[in-house]
Amino acid sequence: MDHKMSRSPWVIHYDGSSCNGCDIEVLASLTPLFDAERFGVVNTGNPKHADIFLVTGSVNAQNLPVVRQIYNQMLEPKCVVACGICACSGGVFRDAYNVIGGVDRAIPVDVYAPGCAIRPETVIDAIVEACGILDQKEAVMRAGGDPLTVGGAATWDGGVELGEDGFVAAGAGADGAGDAPAGKSAAPVAGDAPAGTPAAAKGAE
16 A cells, blocks of 8 residues: 555445445444544545445345446545455355346446455555545546546446346356456455565455
């Protein structure tokens, strides 16, 4: 983590379809023990007030439109953090009949923070990483550019679309395994691998 926080980010958290383990850890990061609020992090329920979108759990046909609706209501610049292995790639549920895949099947993801369940320290690291991307997007906007050319949106494949029957077409689910797709930002995971190991290559806890 080579970025220093330049703002007090407001985050909004949505549970896609997790086992609730990662949700507890996200909340734990806000408690006095880990105290993310000391960095100015505020948990808000209004997408229009949020800078960072924390998503836990995988994406399915039921919650895909909801995830996109929350994302579309957020104002630029904004960042998305996939919290936990299920949000990163579908996790142990990736082959379930109702699971489409990770959050990037619905919206662009800027930071992948693996873990099962994700650690509070990793949540905080991911928020700091997201703040760095927010600064990049803001700089692009000030120069008159498009913030969608920075971060996950720049390489996003468009995700999946639901058919008229409300289901995803066959073969449009998650592809491949792993914590974070190649070239994507991943939050450091404390104690997960020896020093110098690329964050994106670290395994889930």
